[in-house]
Amino acid sequence: MPSDPQLRQSPLDDRHRALDATMTGFGGWDMPLDYGTVVAEHRAVREGCGVFDLSHLGTLRVTGPGAESTLQQALTNDVSKLVPGRAHYTLCLDGGGGITDDLLVYRLDWGFFVVPNAANASAVRAAIDACGDRAERDVADVKADLACLAIQGPDAADVVTAAGVDVSDMAYLDVGPLELASPDAEPGRSLDDGPVPGGGVLARSGYTGERGYELFCDAAVAGSLWDRVLAAGAAPAGLGARDTLRLEMGYPLHGQDISPATSPVDAPLGWAVKPGTGFTGEDAYVAAKEAGPQRRLRGLRVLGRGIPRARCTVRRDGSDVGETTSGTFSPTLRLGIALGYLDPAIQTGDRVEIDVRGKSLPAEVVRPPFVDRDPKA
Amino acid sequence: MNPPDLKYTEEHEWARADGARVTVGITTYAQDALGDVVYVDLPATGTRVESGQPFGEVESTKSVSDLYAPVSGTIVERNESLESSPELVNSDPYGEGWMVVIEVEDVSVLDGLLDAAAYERLVANA
Numbered sequence: 001m002p003s004d005p006q007l008r009q010s011p012l013d014d015r016h017r018a019l020d021a022t023m024t025g026f027g028g029w030d031m032p033l034d035y036g037t038v039v040a041e042h043r044a045v046r047e048g049c050g051v052f053d054l055s056h057l058g059t060l061r062v063t064g065p066g067a068e069s070t071l072q073q074a075l076t077n078d079v080s081k082l083v084p085g086r087a088h089y090t091l092c093l094d095g096g097g098g099i100t101d102d103l104l105v106y107r108l109d110w111g112f113f114v115v116p117n118a119a120n121a122s123a124v125r126a127a128i129d130a131c132g133d134r135a136e137r138d139v140a141d142v143k144a145d146l147a148c149l150a151i152q153g154p155d156a157a158d159v160v161t162a163a164g165v166d167v168s169d170m171a172y173l174d175v176g177p178l179e180l181a182s183p184d185a186e187p188g189r190s191l192d193d194g195p196v197p198g199g200g201v202l203a204r205s206g207y208t209g210e211r212g213y214e215l216f217c218d219a220a221v222a223g224s225l226w227d228r229v230l231a232a233g234a235a236p237a238g239l240g241a242r243d244t245l246r247l248e249m250g251y252p253l254h255g256q257d258i259s260p261a262t263s264p265v266d267a268p269l270g271w272a273v274k275p276g277t278g279f280t281g282e283d284a285y286v287a288a289k290e291a292g293p294q295r296r297l298r299g300l301r302v303l304g305r306g307i308p309r310a311r312c313t314v315r316r317d318g319s320d321v322g323e324t325t326s327g328t329f330s331p332t333l334r335l336g337i338a339l340g341y342l343d344p345a346i347q348t349g350d351r352v353e354i355d356v357r358g359k360s361l362p363a364e365v366v367r368p369p370f371v372d373r374d375p376k377a
Numbered sequence: 378m379n380p381p382d383l384k385y386t387e388e389h390e391w392a393r394a395d396g397a398r399v400t401v402g403i404t405t406y407a408q409d410a411l412g413d414v415v416y417v418d419l420p421a422t423g424t425r426v427e428s429g430q431p432f433g434e435v436e437s438t439k440s441v442s443d444l445y446a447p448v449s450g451t452i453v454e455r456n457e458s459l460e461s462s463p464e465l466v467n468s469d470p471y472g473e474g475w476m477v478v479i480e481v482e483d484v485s486v487l488d489g490l491l492d493a494a495a496y497e498r499l500v501a502n503a
Contacts, residue, residue, distance in 0.1 A: 038438040039413040039464075240412070240438060305460070307416055307436050329415040329438055336416075357434075357441075 004030065010055040011147040011219035015226050019236055027118025029056035032238040041241035042331040045208055046373070049153035050237035051229045058103075058121025059146050059216060061196055062128065063111035066136025071105060071112055073131035074124075076264070076285075078274040082107045087173045087203055089272050091264055092116070092124050097284030098260035100127060102252065102269070104205060106175040110197040113175075113216070117254050127280065145195035147222030151234055152212030152245075160213050162232035163225065167213055170204040172376040178202035178215055180225065194218045207242065209249035209373035244328050247337060250299050250368020256310060257297060257325040257339050263288045266341060267297050295322060295341040299368040300354060302336035306361040313355040314340055314363075321346055324354060332371045336361065339368070378405055380471055384447065384487050385496035391471065392447040394487050399448055402475040403435065403466065406500045411437040414466040417459045419444075419477055424452045426479060428486065433476070435466065446479065448486045454478035 007030035010016070016023065021032035032053060034041060044050045062071060071079045077090035087106040094100050101120035106113040116124035121143070128139055151160050160167050165178065177198030194200065195218060206212030217225055230236065243253070252258045252267060264273050265288045273279075275286050302308060308327035313320055327338035338354065346352065348367050353360040383391045389407035393400045408414060416436040426432040431443035432452075455477045459465060466474040481487075491499065 033439075034412065037413050037467075039415070244438060305416060306418070307441070309441070329436070331415075331438070334415075 008056075010053050011222045012053045012055060012226055015223060016053065021236070021238060024239065026239055027056050029118055031056050032236070034238040034240040035236045038238070038240035038244060039331045041235060041237035042244050044235035045153045045210055045237055045241060045245055046332060047154070049151060049155040049159045049234045050241065051226070051234040052150040052152065052237050052242055053226070054148040054150050054214070055146070055219075055222070056118040057148055058114075058116040058118060058124060059142050059148070060114040060116070060121075060125060060128065061111065061140045061142050062114055062137060064137035066133045067111050070128060070132030070137050071114070072277050073279060074128045075103075075105065076273040076277075076279045076281075077105070078277050079105060079107075079112075080277070084109050085175060087175045087205060091269060091272055092120075092127050093264070093279065093281030093285060094260055095281055095284065097263055097281045097288055099254065099258045099262055099264060099267070100124065100260060102254050102258060106201060106203055108175060108177065108198070108201065113196065113201050119255060131280065142195035145219055146200075146216050147219045149215045149217070149222070149225060149229060150206050150212060151215065151229055152206045152208045152210045153234075154211060155233065156210065156212045159229060159232040159234045160215070163228040165202065165213075165215065167202070167204065170213075172204055175201060175203040175205075178217055180217055180221055206375060207251055208245040209251075209369060209371065209375055211375055211377065244331055247326055247328050247339065248330050248332055248369065248371045249373065250339060250370060252297065252339065253326060262341075265289050266293045266295050268293065293344045296344050296346070297325070297339055298342045298346065298348070299366040299370060300324065300338040300340055300352065300363040301333075301366050301370060302338075302354070303351075303362045303364055305335070306356055306359065307336040308338040308354045308356055308361060308363070312338070312340075314342060314352050315355065315360075316346065316350065316352045321352065330370060337370050338363070379493045379496055381493045383471070383493065384490035385493065386445060386447045386490060387499060388445040390445060390447050392487060392490060394484055397480050397482075397484060398453065399450065399479045399481055399487065400475050401447055401477050401479060402470055403444070404496070405470050406503075407442075408467050408470045408474070411435065411442060412439045413437050414463045417463050417466065417476065419455045419459070420452050422452050422455060426450065426452060444476065447490055448479055448481050450479040450481040452477050453480045
């Protein structure tokens, strides 16, 4: 039984229950928060290999001769520069330049595979539908038929290979079809009959800071793939570890660090925004960029003990200079870390105080990542 | 699983009396609900604590919870090992994961706490 009957269940739900996972509602889905211990799952990803069920992520297939021009208008990065076999990070802005979502776009030989956050999947779908010439492209939500496994960590390539998927010669953000030699494929069924041409999508991507692969596969074969990945040595990891891992890298989480109320100028995510490409919200973005950041999303590393959480006031010399948007204990550093929007006058290296339930924690302003990891390595 | 010789609170602390010295920690149920304990904030020795009032905090990767004093008295000892090894609260909540020792004026106040059977009923209904 889901913890809430309104929540959608992952194709891997039975696997999570068999592992006695703590389940939680996330973006409308009933997903594993942890399998007992967030810290051990976090360490498995940093030191070996972990596997996440990301079947809650939105998955849109955008095809046809007008697919590129549609996405060029709907999203901020320059999709015309994206060649088949490659992926990039991009944003979906509203007309006022606020961030509707942050997402990855993968380009395959057959078209584009768009992966928004679960909670924003319908908003991104609506934004894409509003762009381009409907007669020239087709947008399909393939969520119902697709699962996603993210295999992350220094041993990820070995684990994925042992599970029967060839990832040799894949560089960071490379993408291709996932040709799964599945023992449970129906005879006579072509891979092109699946939710995406070729059967699935295989990418070297992730949100942990580690080398990793994201495998989007037909929901019908997800269970056996999960079993093979676990048998190959990956530790199951939940959303709790995903959050501590992404925060150690300083990666923003939509709904927390970025939202329709925040600008990519403040975030600062301007590197994924290419003015001149005609995207929705471009005028507002350019105006905000010319005005300069009103506040800056910065990293905060606690000096000493104590753990900041979201929505803690940040002060310098007794004056309010901002607020945290995410905060946690870093299992790698064994101290508190946070992201927060600060007065633009505050610089890297400055000392501030974070008000944690009335107690003042001294902290240093840093430029993330908090840990020395590189997913390209 | 909850030692029968201990007393318990409805806020999931345990208390073990040794004369006027009462050792305090949190229960197996509490540490399991919290998840990985990563930080324990305890008062300095000499601090006066009041029964039923918060005296410290225990934080996990997921959340933070107040620690409530099972009895009134004075903190005479704190578990310094939790500073470097807060995970002891998870691995050995009734042993190495103890938190403070409170010196009480009147040991009979412990009689007002739950015994193991009553605490187990409380947890079963939680």
